[in-house]
Amino acid sequence: MINVKLFGLFRLDTGIKKLEVEKAATVQDIYPLLLEKAKEVNPRTKISAKDIEGCIIVVNGKQTKKTCALKDGDEVQLMSPVCGG
Amino acid sequence: MASKYAGYMGRVVMYNLSNGEVTEYPWSDKERELFIGGKTMASKIMADNFTGNEKPFSEENLIIISTGPLTGTGAPSSSRFNISTLSPQTGITTSSNCGGRFGYYLKKAGIDALILKGKCSEHSWLEINNGEFTLHNADDLWGMKTGAAQEALKEKHKLANGKAMKFADVVIGPAGENLVLCASVISDERVSGRGGVGAVFGWKNLKAITVRGTKTVSVADQEKTTAWCQKWFTYLREHPLTGNQLPRLGTAALVSQMQMRGLLSTKNYNYGKFDDFDDVNGETLAEDYNIVNKGCLTCPIKCARTVKVEGKDVKGPELETLGLLGGGILNNDMQKILDWNYEIDELGMDTISASSTLAWAMEANEKGLWNNGLEFGKIDNISQTFEDIAYRRGIGNELAEGSKRLSEKYGGKEFAIHSKGMELAAYEPRRAVGQGLGYAIANRGGCHLNGGYLVIVEGLGLYTDSQTPNAKADFAMMFQDLMETISASGQCLFTSYAFFPAPLITKPNSFITTACNKAIPHIAWALRFINRCSPALAIHLPVFHHTKMFKYALGMPMTFGKYLRTGERSYNLERYVNTKFGVSAAMDTLPTRLTDVPQDPDDPTTKVPLDELKKRYYKARGWDSNGIPTAHTLKKLGLGDLK
Ligand code: SF4
Numbered sequence: 225m226i227n228v229k230l231f232g233l234f235r236l237d238t239g240i241k242k243l244e245v246e247k248a249a250t251v252q253d254i255y256p257l258l259l260e261k262a263k264e265v266n267p268r269t270k271i272s273a274k275d276i277e278g279c280i281i282v283v284n285g286k287q288t289k290k291t292c293a294l295k296d297g298d299e300v301q302l303m304s305p306v307c308g309g
Numbered sequence: 310m311a312s313k314y315a316g317y318m319g320r321v322v323m324y325n326l327s328n329g330e331v332t333e334y335p336w337s338d339k340e341r342e343l344f345i346g347g348k349t350m351a352s353k354i355m356a357d358n359f360t361g362n363e364k365p366f367s368e369e370n371l372i373i374i375s376t377g378p379l380t381g382t383g384a385p386s387s388s389r390f391n392i393s394t395l396s397p398q399t400g401i402t403t404s405s406n407c408g409g410r411f412g413y414y415l416k417k418a419g420i421d422a423l424i425l426k427g428k429c430s431e432h433s434w435l436e437i438n439n440g441e442f443t444l445h446n447a448d449d450l451w452g453m454k455t456g457a458a459q460e461a462l463k464e465k466h467k468l469a470n471g472k473a474m475k476f477a478d479v480v481i482g483p484a485g486e487n488l489v490l491c492a493s494v495i496s497d498e499r500v501s502g503r504g505g506v507g508a509v510f511g512w513k514n515l516k517a518i519t520v521r522g523t524k525t526v527s528v529a530d531q532e533k534t535t536a537w538c539q540k541w542f543t544y545l546r547e548h549p550l551t552g553n554q555l556p557r558l559g560t561a562a563l564v565s566q567m568q569m570r571g572l573l574s575t576k577n578y579n580y581g582k583f584d585d586f587d588d589v590n591g592e593t594l595a596e597d598y599n600i601v602n603k604g605c606l607t608c609p610i611k612c613a614r615t616v617k618v619e620g621k622d623v624k625g626p627e628l629e630t631l632g633l634l635g636g637g638i639l640n641n642d643m644q645k646i647l648d649w650n651y652e653i654d655e656l657g658m659d660t661i662s663a664s665s666t667l668a669w670a671m672e673a674n675e676k677g678l679w680n681n682g683l684e685f686g687k688i689d690n691i692s693q694t695f696e697d698i699a700y701r702r703g704i705g706n707e708l709a710e711g712s713k714r715l716s717e718k719y720g721g722k723e724f725a726i727h728s729k730g731m732e733l734a735a736y737e738p739r740r741a742v743g744q745g746l747g748y749a750i751a752n753r754g755g756c757h758l759n760g761g762y763l764v765i766v767e768g769l770g771l772y773t774d775s776q777t778p779n780a781k782a783d784f785a786m787m788f789q790d791l792m793e794t795i796s797a798s799g800q801c802l803f804t805s806y807a808f809f810p811a812p813l814i815t816k817p818n819s820f821i822t823t824a825c826n827k828a829i830p831h832i833a834w835a836l837r838f839i840n841r842c843s844p845a846l847a848i849h850l851p852v853f854h855h856t857k858m859f860k861y862a863l864g865m866p867m868t869f870g871k872y873l874r875t876g877e878r879s880y881n882l883e884r885y886v887n888t889k890f891g892v893s894a895a896m897d898t899l900p901t902r903l904t905d906v907p908q909d910p911d912d913p914t915t916k917v918p919l920d921e922l923k924k925r926y927y928k929a930r931g932w933d934s935n936g937i938p939t940a941h942t943l944k945k946l947g948l949g950d951l952k
Contacts, residue, residue, distance in 0.1 A: 307770030
């Protein structure tokens with residue numbers, strides 16, 4: 225099982241905090257599942273693949289790329305970028 | 310002195326609290342051009358009046374409340390005002406910036422800047438009505454918390470028919486009255502928090518100032534100003550940062566990102582990540598606690614949160630408070646942070662310094678240096694401790710002195726997280742070394758903004774190499790200079806965030822952003838060129854609306870280069886005043902936890918290479934190796950005749 229957690233406005237926009245994914249070879253394999261779930265939560269969602277592509281990716285605490293290979297028990301954090309404060 | 314420039318009210322006035330004497334302070338158009346207003350104007354007044362022998366708690370110390378020329382012109386986010394004084398925390402100058410209505414009302418009373426000297430002979434509050442001053446006895450207000458004091462002042466400003474007059478106020482709470490070194494000044498719900506300005510009010514027996522007036526702020530070209538403001542408001546509303554992120558998540562938006570980058574101060578800066586960060590971040594605040602967004606006058610961004618505490622709608626915490634009262638003390642209870650944030654404001658203290666001192670005390674207790682009953686993760690005695698600090702009771706009396714003085718008494722200097730006596734904000738600089746440089750060299754002490762806020766390119770916006778010293782000194786100088794002029798004009802620093810092209814923020818994984826991140830450490834030469842030759846940049850940048858606003862609203866010629874140079878003058882002037890009080894390279898320091906102990910024991914680069922960074926920074930600034938602005942630098946900036 226891979227635990228996916230969402231952060232930033234992306235989380236507010238999708239209404240999804242967490243997602244458990246049975247299996248995914250790489251981070252980008254999670255994207256379609258996430259899109260599906262977002263549509264399930266809100267059928268009129270404006271979230272698109274482009275928004276997911278724009279996320280910062282952290283796997284097990286380390287920032288990485290969408291091609292990062294995943295294994296059972298990994299935690300993936302996806303966050304829409306923020307700036308300043 | 311009347312001005313040829315619009316936006317100014319033409320009056321800088323000194324009021325002597327000891328004897329009620331009112332003196333007009335000479336302030337010419339030349340000075341308006343060189344120093345604009347706000348904190349820069351205050352620095353010039355301090356340069357003219359301080360010899361270096363004055364003490365924060367003395368009749369000679371001045372409280373300077375200054376406005377910017379853009380306040381009242383309709384420019385976005387332009388209602389900020391500044392309070393400068395000698396800080397009891399640091400012994401050097403501090404400038405504390407505040408939103409709300411007070412600055413605007415001071416201008417309506419016909420005053421650009423108010424200088425207070427002397428000391429009231431009894432507990433007092435000062436009433437300003439259209440430029441007339443009346444000092445009242447404040448025995449009935451003394452002892453009140455900030456909310457109650459503001460309510461009581463409303464009662465005093467009721468007309469005979471029971472209706473409320475329109476006025477604005479600044480007040481202190483019990484912490485200011487009891488000379489707690491990090492005491493704040495409160496205006497509505499906004500806070501002049503840093504540097505202990507509230508304690509100087511308290512020492513001078515001044516509980517509050519109220520101001521009202523009927524004057525209007527003039528604008529040079531109304532048509533062009535209105536059109537430009539409309540364009541600027543639209544730009545800010547459409548920018549992903551000022552139009553989406555800040556309104557929806559506030560400054561708290563950054564907590565999660567800081568966690569991911571190892572930037573979230575945890576357990577008194579032992580670590581950069583907090584396991585329970587998701588309980589105390591901006592998303593959880595927005596989803597479960599925020600009621601409505603609020604903001605300062607004329608601000609389209611509205612970054613402030615409103616939350617429920619004791620059944621009341623009150624101001625929510627900023628990022629710094631969430632970080633320091635969350636991971637900083639190993640607390641994962643969001644409601645507690647909301648409660649403490651409200652309580653600290655009511656007591657009139659700076660949340661950053663109070664929280665960081667608390668974390669230091671917890672660690673001192675854990676290490677057996679000071680048996681004080683405070684423990685990381687133990688939250689049932691925190692409210693009481695904040696009260697005790699404000700009233701200087703028990704251990705609170707000692708905590709009221711801040712982490713620097715406590716560590717000098719009990720030991721533990723290496724983990725007293727301050728610079729020049731002022732505690733650092735929640736950004737852990739061992740994963741953003743330019744931010745570390747900023748904390749160390751910031752004019753007012755350990756301030757995250759005054760140091761240049763480099764963390765914005767080191768992991769909170771852009772993702773340049775956060776560990777390299779390359780280009781950091783030059784970036785720090787540029788950002789500092791830009792922010793100085795924004796502040797001096799009366800605007801909020803957040804207006805500068807829209808300076809970042811939107812695609813760089815929204816597309817962090819794109820080819821262009823990646824290339825940009827990689828290139829930044831290698832463009833020191835270009836930044837140096839801009840910093841050195843800024844007056845030659847007689848241009849306006851499409852993403853930087855500030856410069857044209859000077860022309861349209863004030864009738865004052867301004868270009869991007871001149872704007873930068875004005876900020877450079879401001880920064881050097883403040884540094885110059887501080888050197889009179891002994892500031893030099895030896896005071897531009899960080900605790901050794903941040904400079905000598907890597908955050909990641911397996912990665913020796915995860916600490917701040919401060920000596921190297923300082924050397925580069927002094928050179929970029931044109932200061933000598935001891936961190937003192939040279940005569941040549943001061944002359945170049947038009948400061949050659951400083952006393
Ligand atoms: S951005 Fe926030 S702090 Fe700045 S003026 Fe607007 S509401 Fe006030």
